[in-house]
Amino acid sequence: MSAIGLHRVLAPAGALPQAAERLDTRSELWPDEVRVRVERLNLDAASFRQLTEQAGGDREAVRATVREIIKDRGKMHNPITGSGGMLVGTVEEVGPESPLGLAKGDRIATLVSLTLTPLVVEDGLARWDGASEQVPCDGYAILFGRSIAAKLPPDLPAPLSLAVMDVCGAPALTARVVSTYAKPTVCVLGAAGKSGSLALAAARRAGAGRVIGVVPIERERAALDSAALAHEVVLADARDPVAVAAAVEQAGGPADVTIVCVDAPGCEGGAILATAAGGTVIFFSMATSFSAAALGAEGLAADLTMLIGNGYVPGHADLALDLLRTEPGVRKLFEERLAT
Amino acid sequence: MSAIGLHRVLAPAGALPQAAERLDTRSELWPDEVRVRVERLNLDAASFRQLTEQAGGDREAVRATVREIIKDRGKMHNPITGSGGMLVGTVEEVGPESPLGLAKGDRIATLVSLTLTPLVVEDGLARWDGASEQVPCDGYAILFGRSIAAKLPPDLPAPLSLAVMDVCGAPALTARVVSTYAKPTVCVLGAAGKSGSLALAAARRAGAGRVIGVVPIERERAALDSAALAHEVVLADARDPVAVAAAVEQAGGPADVTIVCVDAPGCEGGAILATAAGGTVIFFSMATSFSAAALGAEGLAADLTMLIGNGYVPGHADLALDLLRTEPGVRKLFEERLAT
Numbered sequence: 001m002s003a004i005g006l007h008r009v010l011a012p013a014g015a016l017p018q019a020a021e022r023l024d025t026r027s028e029l030w031p032d033e034v035r036v037r038v039e040r041l042n043l044d045a046a047s048f049r050q051l052t053e054q055a056g057g058d059r060e061a062v063r064a065t066v067r068e069i070i071k072d073r074g075k076m077h078n079p080i081t082g083s084g085g086m087l088v089g090t091v092e093e094v095g096p097e098s099p100l101g102l103a104k105g106d107r108i109a110t111l112v113s114l115t116l117t118p119l120v121v122e123d124g125l126a127r128w129d130g131a132s133e134q135v136p137c138d139g140y141a142i143l144f145g146r147s148i149a150a151k152l153p154p155d156l157p158a159p160l161s162l163a164v165m166d167v168c169g170a171p172a173l174t175a176r177v178v179s180t181y182a183k184p185t186v187c188v189l190g191a192a193g194k195s196g197s198l199a200l201a202a203a204r205r206a207g208a209g210r211v212i213g214v215v216p217i218e219r220e221r222a223a224l225d226s227a228a229l230a231h232e233v234v235l236a237d238a239r240d241p242v243a244v245a246a247a248v249e250q251a252g253g254p255a256d257v258t259i260v261c262v263d264a265p266g267c268e269g270g271a272i273l274a275t276a277a278g279g280t281v282i283f284f285s286m287a288t289s290f291s292a293a294a295l296g297a298e299g300l301a302a303d304l305t306m307l308i309g310n311g312y313v314p315g316h317a318d319l320a321l322d323l324l325r326t327e328p329g330v331r332k333l334f335e336e337r338l339a340t
Numbered sequence: 341m342s343a344i345g346l347h348r349v350l351a352p353a354g355a356l357p358q359a360a361e362r363l364d365t366r367s368e369l370w371p372d373e374v375r376v377r378v379e380r381l382n383l384d385a386a387s388f389r390q391l392t393e394q395a396g397g398d399r400e401a402v403r404a405t406v407r408e409i410i411k412d413r414g415k416m417h418n419p420i421t422g423s424g425g426m427l428v429g430t431v432e433e434v435g436p437e438s439p440l441g442l443a444k445g446d447r448i449a450t451l452v453s454l455t456l457t458p459l460v461v462e463d464g465l466a467r468w469d470g471a472s473e474q475v476p477c478d479g480y481a482i483l484f485g486r487s488i489a490a491k492l493p494p495d496l497p498a499p500l501s502l503a504v505m506d507v508c509g510a511p512a513l514t515a516r517v518v519s520t521y522a523k524p525t526v527c528v529l530g531a532a533g534k535s536g537s538l539a540l541a542a543a544r545r546a547g548a549g550r551v552i553g554v555v556p557i558e559r560e561r562a563a564l565d566s567a568a569l570a571h572e573v574v575l576a577d578a579r580d581p582v583a584v585a586a587a588v589e590q591a592g593g594p595a596d597v598t599i600v601c602v603d604a605p606g607c608e609g610g611a612i613l614a615t616a617a618g619g620t621v622i623f624f625s626m627a628t629s630f631s632a633a634a635l636g637a638e639g640l641a642a643d644l645t646m647l648i649g650n651g652y653v654p655g656h657a658d659l660a661l662d663l664l665r666t667e668p669g670v671r672k673l674f675e676e677r678l679a680t
Contacts, residue, residue, distance in 0.1 A: 004639075004640055006582065014579075014580045014581070014582065014583070015581075015606075015609070016581050016609040016613075016636065016639070016640075017639065018609065018632065018635050018636045018639040019581075019606065019608070019609055019632060019636065081631060082629060082630075082631030082632060082635070083631050083635065084635065111638075112638060112639045112641070113635040113638055113639055115631075115635050115639070116635070116639040146640065146641055147639075147641075148641050169638065239354075240354045241354070241355075241356050241359075242346065242354065243354070266355075266359065268359070269355070269356040269358065269359055273356075283630070283648070286630070286631050286634065286635075288630045289422060289630065290422075290623070290626070290628045290629065290630040290633075290648060291421065291422030291423050291455075291626050292358065292359060292422060293630075293648045294626065294648050294649055294650060294651060295358050295422070295423065295424065295453045295455050295456070295626075295651065296356065296358045296359065297648075297650045297651070297652060298451075298452060298453055298509065298650060298651030298652045299344075299356070299357065299358040299452045299453055299455070299456040299487075300344055300356075300486065300652075301452070301486055301487075301488050301652050302650070302652060303650075303652060303653060303654055304650060305647065305650070306647065306648035306650055307645065307646065307647060307648070308623070308630060308633045308634050308637075308646040308647070308648060309634055310634060310637045310638060310642070310643075310644060310645070310646055311634060311635065311637070311638030312637060312638045312640075312641050312642060312643060313643060314643055
């Protein structure tokens with residue numbers, strides 16, 4: 001038995017559960033595990049987008065693919081994007097040695113990726129239409145000794161908590177990085193989305209001097225303007241490096257800290273070009289290409305620190321929920337998003 | 341005309357040269373460009389490894405694939421790994437507005453990736469056997485206004501300078517990160533290779549308290565031991581996370597700073613597991629998976645800073661060449677490597 005779940009890895013031998021091809025989904029618990037009755041999956045945005053594009057928008061095909069991935073791998077781990085998502089459920093059984101502090105009946109969200117969480121779907125995803133990242137689901141999942149889960153706060157609707165917790169690493173890491181600069185200019189690509197709006201709010205709280213939101217379409221600009229989270233909101237396609245750099249420049253850039261929250265590939269160049277020498281780029285999108293970022297910065301002779309957005313920062317869920325509760329603009333954007 | 345070469349992008353429209361599918365390789369110069377007569381390409385290690393594996397070791401097939409990539413894309417940009425390499429050559433013509441300070445006849449190495457350098461091969465790579473990353477080659481390449489190139493130092497053989505400059509971002513960024521900790525324990529995965537040995541030497545100079553080298557085979561352990569660059573050299577397969585963590589632990593770890601210089605995929609988990617909370621992992625390998633790193637850390641609840649190894653740090657070539665000149669162990673490893 002291992003706190004990180006090595007005993008659940010079926011193949012390849014020696015892999016960590018996240019990197020594994022296939023996990024053991026048996027429902028019997030090892031002593032430090034917890035079994036959760038799943039009610040809802042929340043697919044990673046880059047993964048859902050890729051699945052939808054691959055299926056040419058055929059929702060039934062998206063549904064079938066997700067079912068197959070979970071069945072084949074014993075976890076929801078998109079083989080193309082490498083990403084997963086998270087889940088909400090109710091604790092069904094707690095192993096006698098579990099250190100997670102959970103009790104049977106607790107309603108929780110997992111804060112570790114679905115890419116390492118043993119998962120069995122028992123209803124064939126029959127209640128999901130394949131059209132949304134939020135997947136109603138009956139089945140069970142297993143948490144390890146070192147997995148992280150948070151009890152759902154009683155004052156918020158579950159879908160809202162889930163949506164916030166899904167991206168809670170972004171505001172926490174943003175705050176940490178922004179606070180290392182003095183009144184920095186911060187630019188968020190994909191600023192009207194979940195991680196983007198939380199990152200904007202976190203950057204302001206952490207002492208940013210100027211916060212610039214970049215969005216691709218007028219509707220998002222209007223929504224973000226009315227949320228009043230950024231000093232300036234500009235329109236640009238994040239995949240067009242020259243357009244991004246020009247828009248950020250015009251809004252008071254270049255940025256000292258740029259945060260990439262766009263769930264589409266090809267945003268590395270724009271983020272790099274929009275950032276000043278000595279600045280930091282944080283990539284949160286699972287569609288980020290490591291080599292495009294590394295070679296893109298080198299090719300532009302850009303002296304930047306580039307961070308892989310680690311989804312775990314201590315206290316991340318509490319920070320994100322606090323932003324949701326206290327920033328009406330963030331809450332409005334999340335609620336609009338869930339309503340569509 | 342653009343200092344970053346936008347005018348050379350044929351497809352897709354609006355892409356940066358690094359991200360582009362195809363570059364314009366016309367030999368006529370725009371006013372700020374430089375044309376270089378190429379004598380040698382140095383393929384990125386992850387790219388060469390991937391090409392060799394794909395060809396099942398068939399050297400003629402490797403040669404043909406490299407020729408085709410360069411012909412199709414107008415640059416050496418491996419579509420699978422996303423990486424390129426660098427080149428050595430002699431300046432053939434300098435545009436009247438070039439800011440690079442180069443003159444006709446200068447022998448130089450490019451310090452920007454081949455993935456963004458317009459390149460034409462004119463000898464069909466006839467002198468290359470497909471068995472080495474170092475590719476003798478006749479042809480020409482184009483440098484942009486903002487490209488970076490270094491004159492080859494007169495006191496060192498060209499292949500040696502080229503090999504050092506190819507990885508010179510690694511020691512520079514290692515030194516920068518190590519110096520932000522007080523006497524940190526530093527672990528280098530792939531420590532007997534080019535970037536690995538330079539990173540070891542740079543870490544010691546930058547104030548590391550303990551330097552641990554991880555290598556996969558006995559021959560490399562013996563070579564690295566005799567180079568005397570690390571306090572301890574341990575054997576482990578970098579793709580086996582549990583083995584890496586155990587080996588580093590035994591050698592005095594976990595590490596405060598872990599540096600990944602292994603050119604094979606699957607090293608993210610080991611690097612994360614071998615690093616202490618509050619530590620930093622720097623990924624230099626082009627075989628790094630962004631999502632495996634991000635989700636791996638999250639899945640292990642690892643509070644780490646993870647850096648994308650930017651190949652550009654001001655002064656990087658001079659620092660690396662200085663290490664080669666003053667650290668006999670580094671020079672010995674490089675010369676042994678070039679001799680095989």
